Amino acid sequence: MPVPSRRAWLKTMLAGVAGALAGGVAAVRSATSASAADSASTAASAAAARAARGTKLEHAPFRPGMPVGARPYGLPAEAQQHVVRRWLKWMLPSRLTNASFTPLAELEGIITPNGLVFERHHAGVPAIDPARFSLAVHGLVERPLALSLDDLKRLPSVSRIHFLECAGNNSLNWQRPAVNAVQFTHGLLSCCEWTGVPLMEVLRLCGVSDRAQWLLAEGADGAAYARSVPRALWDEAIIAFAQNGEALRPEQGFPLRLIVPGTEGSLNVKWLHRLKTGDEPWLTREETARYADLQDDGRARLFTLVQEVNSVITLPCPEKPLKGHGRQRLSGIAWSGHGRIAAVDVSFDGGVNWQPARLEEPVLPKCLTRFSLPFEWKGEELLLQSRAVDEKGNVQPTHDEMLKVKSARQVYHNNAITTWRVLNSGEVRHVRLA
Amino acid sequence: MCGSPEHQPAQPRQQGRLRTLTAAFAGALWAWLAMALLLAGLAFVIVSAQAARAGEQTGGPQAPDIGQMLTPAEIAALDRDARPDGAGLPAGAGNVAQGEDLYATHCAACHGEFAEGQGRIPALLGGEGSLNGEAPMRTIGSYWPHAPGVFDYIHRAMPEGHAFSLKAEEVYALVAYLLHINGIVEDDFIASARTLPRVMMPNRNGFIRPPHPVAKGRRCMRNCRPAPDISAEAPAQMEGVMIGEEEQTP
Numbered sequence: 001m002p003v004p005s006r007r008a009w010l011k012t013m014l015a016g017v018a019g020a021l022a023g024g025v026a027a028v029r030s031a032t033s034a035s036a037a038d039s040a041s042t043a044a045s046a047a048a049a050r051a052a053r054g055t056k057l058e059h060a061p062f063r064p065g066m067p068v069g070a071r072p073y074g075l076p077a078e079a080q081q082h083v084v085r086r087w088l089k090w091m092l093p094s095r096l097t098n099a100s101f102t103p104l105a106e107l108e109g110i111i112t113p114n115g116l117v118f119e120r121h122h123a124g125v126p127a128i129d130p131a132r133f134s135l136a137v138h139g140l141v142e143r144p145l146a147l148s149l150d151d152l153k154r155l156p157s158v159s160r161i162h163f164l165e166c167a168g169n170n171s172l173n174w175q176r177p178a179v180n181a182v183q184f185t186h187g188l189l190s191c192c193e194w195t196g197v198p199l200m201e202v203l204r205l206c207g208v209s210d211r212a213q214w215l216l217a218e219g220a221d222g223a224a225y226a227r228s229v230p231r232a233l234w235d236e237a238i239i240a241f242a243q244n245g246e247a248l249r250p251e252q253g254f255p256l257r258l259i260v261p262g263t264e265g266s267l268n269v270k271w272l273h274r275l276k277t278g279d280e281p282w283l284t285r286e287e288t289a290r291y292a293d294l295q296d297d298g299r300a301r302l303f304t305l306v307q308e309v310n311s312v313i314t315l316p317c318p319e320k321p322l323k324g325h326g327r328q329r330l331s332g333i334a335w336s337g338h339g340r341i342a343a344v345d346v347s348f349d350g351g352v353n354w355q356p357a358r359l360e361e362p363v364l365p366k367c368l369t370r371f372s373l374p375f376e377w378k379g380e381e382l383l384l385q386s387r388a389v390d391e392k393g394n395v396q397p398t399h400d401e402m403l404k405v406k407s408a409r410q411v412y413h414n415n416a417i418t419t420w421r422v423l424n425s426g427e428v429r430h431v432r433l434a
Numbered sequence: 435m436c437g438s439p440e441h442q443p444a445q446p447r448q449q450g451r452l453r454t455l456t457a458a459f460a461g462a463l464w465a466w467l468a469m470a471l472l473l474a475g476l477a478f479v480i481v482s483a484q485a486a487r488a489g490e491q492t493g494g495p496q497a498p499d500i501g502q503m504l505t506p507a508e509i510a511a512l513d514r515d516a517r518p519d520g521a522g523l524p525a526g527a528g529n530v531a532q533g534e535d536l537y538a539t540h541c542a543a544c545h546g547e548f549a550e551g552q553g554r555i556p557a558l559l560g561g562e563g564s565l566n567g568e569a570p571m572r573t574i575g576s577y578w579p580h581a582p583g584v585f586d587y588i589h590r591a592m593p594e595g596h597a598f599s600l601k602a603e604e605v606y607a608l609v610a611y612l613l614h615i616n617g618i619v620e621d622d623f624i625a626s627a628r629t630l631p632r633v634m635m636p637n638r639n640g641f642i643r644p645p646h647p648v649a650k651g652r653r654c655m656r657n658c659r660p661a662p663d664i665s666a667e668a669p670a671q672m673e674g675v676m677i678g679e680e681e682q683t684p
Binding site for chain 2: 084085086087088089090092093094096097122123124136138142143144145146147148151154155173176177178179180181184205207216218221222223224225226274276278280282283284285288289292293294296297298299300301302303304308343345349350351352353354355383387389394395396397398401402404405406409415416417421429430431432433434
């Protein structure tokens with residue numbers, strides 16, 4: 001028997017493999033009902049559609065890129081340039097006392113990148129030299145002290161992840177849905193890891209008196225922004241010098257900010273330079289003429305400081321329409337100033353029926369919690385809602401339930417359920433239901 | 435006593451040493467004499483260590499090992515808040531006529547010649563009786579609960595962006611003027627630390643302290659309500675959206 005040549009041997013082997021393969025494919029084909037012609041034409045039309053859009057499967061540059069260290073402080077990818085804070089020309093009195101909103105639709109997980117944390121300033125962002133900066137602590141204390149940043153960093157510190165929400169979040173929509181973007185309904189909301197010295201560490205250092213029941217926190221900005229913090233909130237408060245691992249951003253109070261977990265953003269005084277303890281609140285303009293909740297009878301509630309249980313769907317939302325039929329990922333965020341989120345329910349029919357969403361880890365107290373729920377969409381209209389429940393048993397109210405206790409004239413502290421209407425086209429509108 | 439957390443562990447150590455010494459010298463009468471001397475010596479060491487830590491500060495409470503004691507003069511320079519009871523209001527006084535001039539110079543450009551407000555800059559008068567009406571208007575006259583607060587806010591925040599730029603007399607005069615144009619005081623009113631806490635602001639009793647009621651939802655899962663109708667929809671296009679200085683065309 002002649003020894004077959006290497007080439008001939010390879011030929012026979014390959015033919016055998018091809019035959020086996022063909023048999024296998026045929027078997028699969030007859031097992032499934034899809035015809036070869038069908039799948040080939042679907043693939044071909046998908047390729048044609050890609051070509052029409054100018055996209056190719058092969059997009060890898062395969063060329064030398066930007067050298068190491070070209071950007072000493074990194075920036076997002078060029079394609080992400082639309083992921084920015086935005087503000088509204090018509091909303092607030094001046095450029096100095098104004099607010100910009102976090103692009104919630106573009107964020108994943110629970111952490112807000114430092115450059116996207118919403119802003120609310122009452123006299124702009126001051127430029128502060130940290131070397132010359134110190135925190136003064138006085139009032140009802142045994143030892144009034146000045147603490148430099150270096151002094152503070154010698155004290156024990158903590159790092160905690162907490163949401164920060166402006167009392168005016170969702171304030172444009174009390175009367176009717178006014179803005180069609182989650183950035184402007186709920187974007188006065190962010191969540192960071194805050195690092196700093198527990199407030200009590202500093203107050204103990206100063207020998208705070210038992211008579212002290214209130215703390216005046218004053219900023220070093222052009223409004224010398226000042227708020228009274230009740231003693232019940234001191235234990236969890238942090239004098240923060242860092243957020244998400246780096247020094248505070250100027251917009252967030254560089255070099256120091258008071259963080260009072262779970263409370264309205266304006267209590268978390270930025271550019272913190274003075275703490276004074278006392279036996280009575282100061283009733284500053286920013287806790288009476290502003291940030292107090294006016295009721296229908298003309299009287300206003302003082303010190304409505306804790307941000308109530310709340311949630312919103314960020315996918316889909318007006319900025320993130322559904323792009324095609326079939327499998328979808330619904331996703332959103334929930335939070336409560338009273339503690340951890342215990343559950344989030346989602347409705348597709350405007351609140352008639354609900355199903356529990358999945359809570360993503362981590363679930364932390366007074367912190368954003370990400371929830372998600374897979375669903376199928378065949379192009380029908382949807383009325384999407386989310387409803388959060390916190391560990392104290394507080395259930396997020398509908399707009400009508402909220403109005404039983406709050407007034408539509410109070411401006412602040414709107415925590416009602418938001419409704420997104422998904423149109424047949426996949427576009428999303430902010431609506432109110434009756 | 436020094437209250438810094440770093441210092442506290444030192445005390446048990448010293449007590450431990452004392453106990454060892456006591457045991458060693460127990461029994462002999464002269465040992466008590468030595469003890470007394472030792473105690474005095476220890477006390478001296480502790481006191482002088484604290485004095486060294488306190489640096490130049492003597493006489494007052496001891497400084498801890500972190501931070502520097504503030505002097506009364508330093509505190510006075512920083513301590514510029516005023517409470518409803520008048521605590522913290524500085525010396526000085528100002529009248530309505532002076533306030534009128536100062537208003538024209540420092541405030542009218544933004545708040546309007548008659549304090550009526552301009553664009554989105556708030557009015558500083560008007561709105562009486564509006565708080566429970568259709569269009570509540572929150573002004574010094576209609577809403578603010580106490581007069582020292584008007585001093586406090588103008589002092590710390592006005593003219594916009596310039597904290598503590600006006601002298602106490604100037605702020606008193608501006609407060610006198612603003613209270614007068616709101617019909618709260620006569621034109622001979624003189625604002626001072628003595629008079630402001632006694633001014634009866636129209637809405638003084640309009641603010642409610644906590645606790646406040648909490649809005650409660652209901653956790654129902656099936657057939658929770660009749661099929662809903664859409665009662666209102668936000669306009670699809672957003673108006674006046676800004677990125678930095680640029681208006682964004684939606």
